[in-house]
Every structure is written in structure tokens, then in C-alpha cells.
Amino acid sequence: MRIACWLLIALLPAVAQELKLPPGLDKLADKATETVDVTMDQSLLQLASKFLSDKDPDEARAKKLVAGLKGVYVRSFQFEHPGEYDQSDLTMLRAQLKPPVWQRIVGVRSKKDGENAEVFLASDGNSVTGLAVICADPKELTIVHIIGQIKPEDLRDLGGNFGIPKFEIGGSHKSDSKEE
């Protein structure tokens, strides 16, 4: 898990859900050696799905997933040295990922490597409306925000596409935190 992930901006008018990137995070770009910002809104996703083949199993699976999505946003920072960003930089972001809209469903923390990953799920009570991932490694911070109908296990299929890092995440919807 080299890449740390997190999430960007979400606009779900139905639930008035909007995640804002804290100003402190934008400033991280000044410290980072690599900053990557991938933006795929609904129109771009629709365009992408047109070009995915129904014959190739992987592409067909991704196409099916993409059909339910309204946006994929990835923001990633890589740093030369550990500790160039602070956990407080993420506080404002995490503050937005609270119930009743958001539920933290997975939290992994490695004391050995200092790697942390969290997965949050948004719902409107009836269906999933979004997913957010924050991966915070000592030298890398990545935020992924996916808007639309998606299950945590779908991350496995989306990982490696659209700028989304590869994940190995179980399908449990219960809050699940563990330390290594």
C-alpha cells in the first residue's frame, strides 16, 4: 500500500452532500514532489463507458460499474520525506465524513509502516450514493471520491482504472477497524 488515498469534492444534490477539500490540503501541493489530480465527471464517465468493450470480461465489469457512477475524483500527493503533511490536514475532511450520510466502514492502521487506510460509504437511507477512501502513508496521501451507486467490493474492480489505486477491501458493511 504505497499510495494513500482520499476523496475530493462531491455534489449530490439529492442529499445535499458536498465534500470540500480543506484549504490546507491544497497547500500540500507546494510541499509534495508529485501531485496528481484526476477528475472524471458524469459526462466523462459516460464517454468512457462507450469505449469499454462488452466482450472483454474486465471491461464489461467496469462498464457495468461505471454506468451507476456520477463522478470519480482522485487526488494524490507524494512527498520526499515522511511527516511533510500533518494528520490535522485531514481533520477537516474527516469532519465531513460523518453520520447520518457517511459511515466509516473500514479502517486499517499499520503501526509498523505507518500506513493508514479508511473507507467511508455515503447513503441516502435506501441506497449507496458515494464512497470515499483516504489512504495516508508517511510519504504519500491519496484521496479517492466516487459519487454514485457503488459497493465497497466494487473498488476491487475499479482499482487500477480511472486513476484509482488498487485496493483489497472486503465486502463488510460494518464498521471495521484493525491495527497491524
Place this chain on the structure above:
Amino acid sequence: MLRIALVMTAAAVAAMPVRAADREFKDVVETISEEFHTSPTHIPLFGLVNMVAFVARPAGTKHIDLAVFEHLDTGDRDGRDIAQAIQRAVGQAWKPFVRTISNHGGHLESVFVYVRPDGRDCKFLVATIEPDEATVVQLKLNPDALAKWLASPQLAAARKDWGEHGSRTRDDDDR
């Protein structure tokens, strides 16, 4: 006779610097020219590239527009603050897709990728700003090439490897 006609056609195509370039491409070129007080370098026989691209579709590329700038007058600015100017230049028709900023040992490099559908194909506009040079590329890509971009957009932008994707294309089947 045929040979003469071919040579004359090739010469005519080669003489066209940025034929059929979109307005947005020209606007971005103009923006960079103004912002960094420079003008694009003349690339001899660049028209031939498009003639080849039109026929051979290398790496799924059907058309290329290219502008290269050297000796940028950056003053006290860097590539970061050019983003808004480029966004204004490309307008609403182009979607911001990928933006990368690399800063290794003070060597700052920014890459901005915009995308726009174009019938069954897709157009990419890629602007790369480095301390001393800048490049603007507009590509018309077929679905296979687009799929490669979508699979790993940040990698493609970081490597600027729009010309290194596989050359076998779904478009070949379409033709």
C-alpha cells in the same frame, strides 16, 4: 505522374503548420506565448506527421497538433499559476481530466490534460510546462488509445507517453 502528385501533396501537407487545429489549441498556444513572452518553435515538415498519422494511426492517434516553446521567460512565476489561464483558454467544451505537478529538486513540471468527445473518437489537449520549455499537444485518439488513458490517467500524463500505447487499435477493425 503519380509520384509527382504524391510529392506535391506531401509538400503541401508538410507546409501546413497547424492545419485544422481547434480554436482551443490555438488559444492555449496563444496563452502560453503571452504568459511566458515567447512563441512556438517552428517544426519543419510537421504536416507530414499528420499525413502519416491519418494513414497509419500510430498508437491510435488520428491527428496531432503540436506546439513547442523554448526559453520561457518565467520571471518569478512557475507552472502552477498558469492553470487558470489554460482553463480559460480551453473553455467549457473541454473537460479537465488530469493535472500533475512534479517538483524534484526545484525542477517544476506541470501537466494539464483536457478531454473532449469528438464523434466516435476523443480529443486530448495536453499542456506541459517546465521551467525552460513548454509543449502543447492536441491528439485525436481512437477508443483503444482512450481506454489506455482511462486505465491509468496519471501515469500517462506523468510519462507523457501518449505516443507509446500499443499500435494495434480497435479502430483498425472499424475501418
